Amino acid sequence: MKLPRSRMSLRDLGGEAVAGILQRPARSVLTAVGTVLGVGALIAVTGLTSTASSQIDARFNQLTATEVVVDDIAPKTPGQQGPAFPADADTTVERLHGVTAAGVSWQVRLQPGQFIASGPPGAAYAITDRQARLTAASAGTLRAVEPTLQQGRVYDEFHENHHERVAVLGSAAASRLGITNLRGQPAVFLGSKPFVVIGILADVRRRPDLLSSVIIPRAAAEELWGPPGDDPARMLITTQLGAATQIASEVPLALRPDHPDHLRVTPPPDPRSLRSGVENDLGQLFLLLAAICLVIGAVGIANTTLVAVLERSGEIGLRRALGAGARHIVAQFLAESAALGLLGGLVGASLGTVTIVAVAASKEWTPVLHPAAIATAPLLGLATGLLAGVYPAWRASRIQPAEALRR
Structure with missing residues (x-):
C-alpha cells in the first residue's frame, strides 16, 4: 500500500521554527547578537558616513574653500636677499575682488642663547618659555586667521607703520x-628686546599654531x-566663497609681475574629490568592520543550529519515522536559522537608525539616512541566517530514523 506523500504548510513551518527558537530563548538571543551587530554597524556606517560628509562639505565651504596659501620660493642668491x-x-592682495583679508608671516629665529621670557635676561622673576614660537606677522595675517580675543586687542597698520614693539600672545x-x-x-623679552603685550588670543579659526606663538609686527621683526x-x-x-x-x-602676477615664478600658490582642493575621498575611506573601513560582524553572526547561528541538530536527533528521527522527508527537515532548520537572522536584521536596523540620530543630535548635525539601506537590512539578516543554516540543515537531513531513535 502506497502512503500519501507528506506535506508541510508554510504555517506549520513557521510554527516549528518559532517553537525551535523558543525552546532555548536565551541561547537564541545571544546567537542573534552577531547579526544584530553586523546589520546595525552596516546601517550606522552608511548613515554616519553620509551625515559626516554633509558636515564636511559645510566646514569645507566655511574654511578650506575660502583659503589660499602663497609660499616664497624665490632663490636666495646674493643679489636677492629680501623676501619675494x-x-x-597685504594691501595689494586685499584690493583684488573677492579677497577679505591677506597677510604675510614667518618664523623668527633668535640668536643661540636667547629665549622668550616674561622678564629681562637674568631677572629672578622672569619665566622663560623654550617652547614658544616667535612669529612675525603683518596686521593682515591677524585679520585672516579670524581670532577670538581673550583680552586686549590685536595690532593694526598703525603699529606696523610706526615700527611699534608690541606683541600678541597665543593662549598657550x-x-x-x-x-x-x-x-x-x-612685556615679553625676545632675547634682550622688550615688547609690550597688547592682546592675548583665546582661539583662531585658521593657523592654530599661533596659539603657542608670540606674534609681533612684520615691520618690527624686519628692523x-x-x-x-x-x-x-x-x-x-x-576669500569670499567661490573666489579662491x-x-x-x-x-x-599681482605681487610679483617681474617674477611670478618666485611664488608658489596653493589653491583649495576640489570639494567633490575631498568628499568622495572621505566617503570612500570611511565607508571601506567601517563596511569591513560590519562584514566581520556579519561573519561572526553567521558562524554563531551555524554553531547554534548545529548544536540544536545534535540535541534534537531523537526528535528528527521520530519525524522521519512518521513520514517527514529530508526536505522537510531541511526546511525546518533553515526556517529556524532564517528567523534568527531576520530577527537580528530587524533589531540591528533599529539600533543603527537610533545610533545615527543620537550621534547627529549630539553634534547638532542633520541626520542623513538611506531608505534603501534600512529597507534591505532585515533582508540582509535573513540571507545571513539562511546561509548559516545550510550546513546544519543538511546534517539534520542525513540523520537516519532508526539510528536516531536508538540514541
Missing part, C-alpha cells in the same frame, strides 16, 4: 609665560632681525 613679498603685499604661550592679564602693561632667513615667508589669503580659485591665479 613686497612691503605692501601666555599661560607658559605666566601672563594671565594685561594689567600693568606686561631687528632682518628679512626671513631659513624659514621663508608665507601669505595667508581669505580665481584669486589663486591672480596673486603671483
Whole structure:
C-alpha cells in the first residue's frame, strides 16, 4: 500500500521554527547578537558616513574653500636677499575682488642663547618659555586667521607703520609665560628686546599654531632681525566663497609681475574629490568592520543550529519515522536559522537608525539616512541566517530514523 506523500504548510513551518527558537530563548538571543551587530554597524556606517560628509562639505565651504596659501620660493642668491613679498603685499592682495583679508608671516629665529621670557635676561622673576614660537606677522595675517580675543586687542597698520614693539600672545604661550592679564602693561623679552603685550588670543579659526606663538609686527621683526632667513615667508589669503580659485591665479602676477615664478600658490582642493575621498575611506573601513560582524553572526547561528541538530536527533528521527522527508527537515532548520537572522536584521536596523540620530543630535548635525539601506537590512539578516543554516540543515537531513531513535 502506497502512503500519501507528506506535506508541510508554510504555517506549520513557521510554527516549528518559532517553537525551535523558543525552546532555548536565551541561547537564541545571544546567537542573534552577531547579526544584530553586523546589520546595525552596516546601517550606522552608511548613515554616519553620509551625515559626516554633509558636515564636511559645510566646514569645507566655511574654511578650506575660502583659503589660499602663497609660499616664497624665490632663490636666495646674493643679489636677492629680501623676501619675494613686497612691503605692501597685504594691501595689494586685499584690493583684488573677492579677497577679505591677506597677510604675510614667518618664523623668527633668535640668536643661540636667547629665549622668550616674561622678564629681562637674568631677572629672578622672569619665566622663560623654550617652547614658544616667535612669529612675525603683518596686521593682515591677524585679520585672516579670524581670532577670538581673550583680552586686549590685536595690532593694526598703525603699529606696523610706526615700527611699534608690541606683541600678541597665543593662549598657550601666555599661560607658559605666566601672563594671565594685561594689567600693568606686561612685556615679553625676545632675547634682550622688550615688547609690550597688547592682546592675548583665546582661539583662531585658521593657523592654530599661533596659539603657542608670540606674534609681533612684520615691520618690527624686519628692523631687528632682518628679512626671513631659513624659514621663508608665507601669505595667508581669505576669500569670499567661490573666489579662491580665481584669486589663486591672480596673486603671483599681482605681487610679483617681474617674477611670478618666485611664488608658489596653493589653491583649495576640489570639494567633490575631498568628499568622495572621505566617503570612500570611511565607508571601506567601517563596511569591513560590519562584514566581520556579519561573519561572526553567521558562524554563531551555524554553531547554534548545529548544536540544536545534535540535541534534537531523537526528535528528527521520530519525524522521519512518521513520514517527514529530508526536505522537510531541511526546511525546518533553515526556517529556524532564517528567523534568527531576520530577527537580528530587524533589531540591528533599529539600533543603527537610533545610533545615527543620537550621534547627529549630539553634534547638532542633520541626520542623513538611506531608505534603501534600512529597507534591505532585515533582508540582509535573513540571507545571513539562511546561509548559516545550510550546513546544519543538511546534517539534520542525513540523520537516519532508526539510528536516531536508538540514541
